Amino acid sequence: MSHRNAPLTPTGRLRLARCVVDEGWPLRRAAERFQVSHTTAARWAGRYRQLGPAGMHDRPSRPHHSPRRTPAAVEQHVVRLRREHRIGPVRLAARCGIAASTAHRILVRHHLPTLAVCDRATGEPVRRYERSRPGELVHIDVKKLGRIPDGGGHKVLGRAAGSPNKDRRNGVGYAYLHTALDDHSRLAYTEDLPDETAATCAGFLTRAVAWFAGHGVTVEQVLTDNAWAYTKNTWRRTCHELNISPRWTRPWRPQTNGKVERFHRTLLEEWAYHRPYISDAQRQAAFPDWLDWYNYHRPHTGIGGHPPASRVTNLSGQHT
Structure with a gap:
């Protein structure tokens, strides 16, 4: 491809060469007519005589021989x-x-x-996939996150002073962030729940399906890992009642559920650990705004820099 300041394109080179070779123009007259040097006109005329129109294209700059190439x-x-x-x-x-x-x-x-x-386990390139429509497959997973004691945890007070954050006896414990993420649009719904039992997971699924339905998305399948709660009859029965097909990842293959895993990483980086919080309530209060930003405004690199809501019919236009 010619650089942007080149005086001749391949078409212009062909015209110049034909003027010289086919019509008998002197080189200097052709060079003046096409505003190039005499040597340039001679080069393209020579290539035209040797190769015809195919010789008017740029040649690669790679050398024919590399004597210093690695053995x-x-x-x-x-x-x-x-x-x-x-x-x-x-x-x-x-x-x-x-x-x-x-x-x-x-x-x-x-x-x-x-x-x-690449997949570190096999060394093979990661095979990426994406469902063709919203709701065809929803990824579900739970992220366990330490709660922040009143006054702040170790990010505010330092490691020694913030150590009670790890002690359940102080009433701190963990938050269980349950997330349902649509495979096609990356639209996400997350709840902070007290545990990850079968009943809690089933209740979350019911509310998540209703939330997606309110956004014009009908959930058809859900994909989870093989955690205890997702293999019980409670989960299967709930899926059956909601007319949803449950699916599970292969054992020891979290990459299959990678979209929601990546969402949780983004959630930690941009919300949970984005700044020091002095209490768990303060961090939780910031979450709705962040999730709204993620769904409706944040450019998502996995879908061409558009927000997830842009892939759900008319949803982005309804949101202000």
């Missing part, structure tokens, strides 16, 4: 270490006695994906 044996060693140990260019360079930039170029040359997009 093939070293490249194979780098590739083997990457596949066996799943380590990055810096550690590969230390083991193979080459520069980290060289190790990186070898990985790119062999089309090996970055570690960030």
